[in-house]
Amino acid sequence: MNQPQPRVRDPGRLMALASLELVPGDPQRLLDQIAGVATALLSATLGASVITWNPQTEEYVTAASTVPGQERRAVATSVRRTGGMTRAIIDSRRPMIVTDTTTSEGNNGRLIDEYGIRAFAGVPIMSEEGVLGVLYVLDSEPREYDAGELAFMETLASRAASAMGTAAYIQELESTSTEHRDTVFRARDDRKRADAVARVANALMTVHEPEEDLRVVADGIGQALRADRVILVTVDMIQRKVLHQVVGGREAHQIGPLSYEQLMDGLTGWAIGNRVGVTSNEPDTRESEATRQTRVDEGSGPMVIVPMFFTDRLAGTLTVIRGVGKPPFSQPESATIEVMASQAKLALERHRLMAITRQSLEETESLLETAVNLMTITDPAVMLKSIVEATTAALPADMAEAHLVDAATQSVHHSAVGGYTDSFSDPWDGLLGAALRGSEGVLSSSPDDPGESDPSRAARVERGIGPMAVMPIRARGQVLGVLLAGNKEGGAPFDDHDLDLMAALVSMASAAITNVRLLAENQRLAQSDSLTGLPNRRQLEELSSRLFSSSMRYGHPLAALVIDVDDFKSVNDTFGHITGDEVLKNVAEACSTGVRDADVVGRWGGDEFLALLPETDDEGARTTAARVIELQRDPRVTLSIGVATMRLDDTDVNQMIDRADTAMYAAKSGSGDRIV
Template sequence: MTDAMARRDVDDLAALMLFHDRISGRLHTDETGEVLRHVALGVEEVLSADQAIVVILNPDTGEIVATGGDEGVEEILSYEELMAGVTGRVMEAGDTIVAGRAELETGVPGAVSRFLPDVESVIATPLRFHEKLVGTLSAANRDRPFDQQDARILQAMASEAGMVIGYSMRLQSEQRQRRLADTLRDVTAGMTSTLDLRGVLGGVLTGLDQVLPSDTATLMLRIDDSMRVMASRGFEDSDTLRQAAISITDDPIIAELVEGTAPVIISGKEDRAAGIYVGEGPMRSFIGVPLLARNRVIGLLTVASAEATYSLEEAMIVDAFGDHAAVAIQNARLFQRTQATLAKTETLYQVAQNLIEGSSLDQTLQSVVDGVAEAIPANGVSLVTMNPRAKKLVHFVRGGNGRDRIVAATFDELWDGLAGYVMREHEAIISPAHRADEREGPQARARREATGAGAVMVAPLSYAGRAFGVLTALNQSGEAEFGRHDLILLEAMANQASIAIENARLFEEVQRLAVTDDLTGLHNRRGFFEIARRELERAVRTGRALSALMIDIDGFKRVNDTYGHAVGDQVLRHLAERCRRAVRDIDIVGRYGGEEFAFVLPETDLKTALEVAERVRSSIGDAPFDTEVGPLPIRVSIGLALLSNETDQTVEQLLDRADTAMYLVKQAGGDAVRSAEDELG
């Protein structure tokens, strides 16, 4: 190797370190667009390129986004532009390409020529995230040609950039999903907070604009064989529009929505949307969704935009919003029809408010049962959720004065009775006392007689057309029968409860995902520190012992390099499971990062912590891990530290001492346990 080559290698290594410093710190601080811009700027700096271009395929929106380093210019590419020239060749071949002027785009302008029309030399390489192709990274020059050394440097930058961009996109997608879940919950709360039909109709379009902004929007309700516009936004003559009634059979879009009961997306290239949906101006994109109640189309919801191009994901969002809107509209209709004769409608409203404000799924379920018991003259109320495919009960909640008389049942007993019938038929029913009901099986009928049950009402709990449980009100034999008004009220509360239960479940799921590592199922770094800080504060307050462990897999890089990241992921999942089994339920286990795992052991002194650490080490090392390439022996280095009031004011300080002990183990050859207290004497 010549001195010049050696100097270039040193310079390239220094440049790559600068590139790493530029982009690695931006994962949790910048939006994805800003991350892309800094990747492009970094490439321009390292390769002294006139222009660098990052092309990303966004899986959430379906857009192809190209970003240049200079001034952070961002362009939306067509598929033809993506596949033109070197970017298309890289996408097809999945390999790095160095090209001169003669090999560049012909015909359709490609991504590179969008940013540097007079380009003479280009290198382009794939961007991958967890082995999946997510885009391309290109560098272009007007004069200086690139060589193979430049290509190798670009590949090295692309390897790191792909991971950073991939994680940034995943983080941004998760944040967007959380914001969407929060928005849907808040908007649904607004719609369901009133049972006045006029208020609901107006609130639907107001809420829809928060979920998906548009230039125009309409809400139609079905009246016999036509659709009538009940609310609209963005039209010059809204009053005239609200008087319009459109025949279902005469309008092709309405017919398609009613018959298909699925969303319809129309792009600007299709000339199918009439002015009643999109207004007077030109339309670029249109979404129509049916409003379904009990598997019947009761109305339509449409949005249109002159600028934005709606995606399938956005159509699904409007469809999900439509499910909430349909329930809100149907509830308001039921309320409107029955308010003259139902003295307890105010109770229904208050119960709905309590459900919306429920902070957990368990609290929501109990609120449903208690609300129904208060609103309906029933001796006992029960709420059951079940999984028919698995043939198991998920929740069984009781309420009312006669709650103690409601005996828990098995899935087969409920499925054989009225609950199973209601879930299969999606129909609320009344079953009078002292009369054989053919909708019950013999096992359920015998059980009903044995418990002394009289009249029974059952309403389905369903969301998005899927029944997931039942709400049951019952009286004892000799008590009053239920009437039609009672059933209407129960059904309305079941509809409200279905939304509240789904919202509570969704909220808990979002909270769980926010603090869970998706690969191992352990706490992620955020979730781990949240719980660990509480335990440290409690230990300091009570004076009880607390210990921490840090674990690192010995030779894990060799596993990834030899067998690939898929096998590495299998190893991480197996290790997480063995760690879980080796400790108590009260112990906190989290993925600290990469192949590092952290433990916090409440009320655990040094001697016990050493025993736990040895148990964890042996549980991992005593038996090889089963992987797709066969059994793999895995060893770990473990460092531990005991909480000290003199040195440990934070979880971070405690873990740092355990981490130091762990690295001493690794330096000594690994596969051992070492305590930070050993260093103190």
């Protein structure tokens, strides 16, 4: 199908259309008049035709045509049999333009061939009841139709629909008595309302955004009930605010945005509080004085208000208003409003459930991603940062913080924070401390929570944290830490669902923390001597190599002590291996105590220990060696200590250690507790 060309304004055509008076008398004469006007004002070379359609019975009724030789009956009979383009326009409710029927597929009907139709434009004749027919202009040669011509046809079709509806009314009323006419009017109104309800129900079957669904309902009510104003709102009763507002009706443009306070101050608040619909025909004592005055100022007359509750949860409200002096809503009209409100309520509930489903899927994906990430992290600080980021994203929350603690000493090992703040809470105070001492999560709506201490409350206010959720991190009954999520003051509160999500996060975190600690312990055991707890030879080799490289690079002194237990074999032979182990532990304690924190000491092998002393010359090394001998107070053994310092020509640390080892053997040649 072809698109219309750019609009060409024709002042003469517009003036003729403005002065056109369609006479809604005999329906057939009306159709002939419409076809004649279209032929004359659109310069159709073949003419124009009108085909009418009954939307209730879905049947073609009659036709009119100005095409030479084309009889009404022939047109109607052919269309009844084939439908063709006419049925396509009726079903789509959209115009159709064919600029050349010889090149356009699907346009080779009998009428086209028989009457030499080579181009045509067709528009639906629309009313509130549906499509009443199709208006065509027909040409004998290919032709481009501009947008101005199409707009003229649509306007003429709209005028025709109004006249055809009036003609149908007149024809029906002329054949009935007064009493029967009232029955006919009521039946038509009932059918109109039923059709509107059906259209709204069908439209809501397709998934829209919430505001689109509310728009469908508002438009349906405006069409079915001759309502001046239709207002549909959804509200959040907890946060006390309007979420969506959609308006409809003849005076929709006069409706401004409504606040939560305005809604609750009027009849809407009364209807919500009493969970019942309200019908009011004039300013009502159930409204506040200000709301009554506003109602007078706005010219609001009869109104119906329906609160939309789903079980105990308010989904929103529907308000339908007519102007002052207009008839009250009848019982059938009020029932229609109730039905429309139910449809809107179901649509909103569907959206809510879909949103929950989407959120659950997103939360599941987030939890899976978090679990995978946590299992690959071995650094506790990095792990806490990952947990904080997952918390702010999954809940969501404006901020989050996490702490790993030692409950026995009430110390904090690691902390991480994310979101709008970079400061930390004291995990042992207030609600965080309560969560650490307990086993369940804690919800708090504001700093005024009685569970907060004065310092924790002041800190919370200073950081701008309003609603808060806290969850302890535990594993096998042991407290590992605590996770906090917070929103800014005035933000959305957290609920049990958020606590469940945090519980899932801390469950994964506790497993990951346990794994990290096991890994750290395994690494410690792999690098430590099992008897003394000091670094073993493998660890000493790594540490000594690093110290040597650093000292050599920056030209700083480095010394080594090789410490040997004299006649240790005789201790084992005389007193047994258990006593020998005790002796080695005592010597290890003397070595650890005798060196500085910056020094490294470990078990080099058997009854030998190695100490590496950075930033230490020969004199300092000998002072340290003497201190170790002094601290070793086990009377069953003595020590021999060899001292060596790094030389500029050393190529690796082993050369220095070898010199210390040689010095140690020289010390053993004399009496015990010697330093060489």
